[in-house]
Amino acid sequence: MVEWHEAASSTGTRVVFQDHAVKPADLKREADSMLVFWIENQHGYYWAVDPESTDRQVLDRTNTSDTWRPTGENLERFLLHRTVHEALTGTEVKFSAVVPTEVLESGALDGFSALPFAPAVNESSSTRWLCSGDALARVAPPPAGYAPPGQESWMLTIAAAPGADLRKYRAGLEPHVLERPRREERPDKVIPAPPF
Template sequence: MIDPASIELPRFLAAWFGPPAADEKPLPESCDWLPRALREWHELVSKWDVDLSFVTRMTPPDNIKVSDGKAIFMSDCGGEWYWSFDPAMPDRVFNAEFDEPWESNSESMAEFLKHRTVMEVLFGADTRMRASLVPDELVQGILGSAEEVDFGAWQWPVPGYRIFMRGDVLAQIIRCEDGPGWDVDIAAPKAEALSGLREMANVKWLG
């Protein structure tokens, strides 16, 4: 298992998007009340000219407000799930489906933001391949030496998905709901890193 603490976000982002394109943009003093990890995340990603909003959206820091004791800082792109923090416990993350009660996430804010960043990069990658109904023995061939990242379990987008890393290659697997095997997503910064997978027998890649 890969410890999420070992993932260095500056190196990770540089591997996918190249060197920073700009200096860090400090948040205004009005955002000083936000969790430190959240402030640092926004300042870090401001150095790259990329929009990490493929499956979730971050609330602009100066638009984050407290309502009923919780401050929403992220939502899914469909507006069905929300993530928040409690100003009295800024390192804890809470999640809820629309109109459902808040539940505590198992990850700290810092780990949660790494999890979110890796997921966004995986689903937004230009070089990405997908396959469905992949049997167990072929999944192992696809993953190769990739190790699972010990992220906390999210109930969104679906419970039970697992994320793997091998160098700069990212993969996600989840048990199929409509048949035996696994749904597999795999991505890399450069197409050649995945070229050999396209020739795998009995795997029908969708992209």
């Protein structure tokens, strides 16, 4: 965990945009001996490890439960998973599309490989993460009201580092791409970007 914080701070840029990693100086055991190290942005979900465990399996719980459940990821994999999640969340270079299953299966993800992440407690069990040589992708069920009635669809988000060109990934998906509202820049008020 300390190594992750050191690596994150050495990037010279923000690494966490939505949820947050507990700073090493603030890590402390809970009453149940668990060490909470990652917290969802609305404090609805917590992730922890048992410091006495040698396998460093990550467990999660909600803010309404005292029961810790295994995530299926060890600490290293979990930190990589959350870093990828935060990278996709934080970049401005991305697009989302509500894509019918047949479009998704007809080559929309050619060039992408699956990442070995178990869905997190705050993700749908059918969420899948992928990467190509220059982009990340998340495939998940669309939010309520986004899918066309009677059509099985997926929310596909593709993101890349600043300066990257996503046109090759948008090709063939244009009819399904969601338009992102432009941020209104006002000096007296910061308006956050939408979550897609």
